[in-house]
Amino acid sequence: MQIYLDYSATTPTRPEAIAAMQAALTYQWGNPSSLHEWGQRAATAIEQARMQVARLINAPAESIIFTSGGTEADNLAIMGVARRYAQPQHIIISSVEHSAIAEPARLLEQWGWQVSRLKVDSKGRVDPQDLQAALQDNTVLVSVIYGQSEVGTLQPIAQLGKIARQAGVLFHTDAVQVAGRLPIDVAALPVDLLSISSHKIYGPAGAGALYVRTGVELVPLLAGGGQEQRLRSGTQAVPAIVGFGVAAELAASEMETEIPRLTKLRDRLFSLLADIPGLQPTGDLVHRLPHHVSFCLQNGDKEKLNGRNLVRKLDRAGIGVSAGAACNSGKPNPSPVLLAMGYSEKAALAAVRMTLGKDTTPADLDWVAIVLKQILQ
């Protein structure tokens, strides 16, 4: 029996997306910038995907810029704003950002920019008053992650965006873990820029999007042919974008049933694990991604407590989970996110994440709880 519980790292590409990608590879292989029929077939496929992705967040199609994924969308947001300025300015991020935001911010710092990192409480939440206090005359961008990938915490994005807007400062959110899992309505939400990734919503890896509110100006990171409204030069990856579009459309239509189903499964797993000695859920249990279970193990012997060891042992039992964020799994360092939330290094090294998805069943979770308890005994 094999059970995959790492849907925040990536999701299996859904058959409908694969079928659409296969058709795109076969019939829509033209260069979408070409004026002839081959090119226009590909261009039409991209425009359809743009509408599908736009509908997922209630955006106008022309505000969707296709990228290679969430990382590029995040980089385009941060650097695309920063490059508008000849002199270093000030940006605000949170202390629990994904590395796709934290690292570009560090680069800006090296280039003389000021970066404020908003602290979080023990549940990983930012206090909107701290944002208000951190704003300066030279603040040009605020970026706060919508749903935290390691601990599942949702931020008060509407409140944060409102504060930034009132101050006349652009607001970006990394919604890679939220898009397709919870409703997002950019017509109502005060955000200017928002990142999405295809492979988190059962589309292929290698596609993503940045929502850019009409009127917001960015300087592109790539110089070239001027594709994607001059914001992302390079011939578009038509099959990946087509698969992304199909995945976005299906995520939108399934959300109403998936949210309550996943929430119930998530809470079931938390309660199945509740009697494990020393197990402490991490993140906010109320403001939380519906598919996300995460915890630290705070007693027992050192070897068993290491999150990475636990991941390996569960893997041998056919269960795929993650120790903190997948992108960081190669590094033995404690998660900066948990440290920012006030956890000790030891606790942060004993962090485990189990993220649920389309194929997760109640029986899977019963089995995972049994296996985990056996390993810990």
Ligand SMILES: Cc1ncc(COP(=O)(O)O)c(C=O)c1O
């Ligand atoms: C919150 C968050 N932002 C950005 C990314 C990067 O997205 P991608 O893998 O599409 O580059 C991830 C991926 O784990 C993520 O969880």
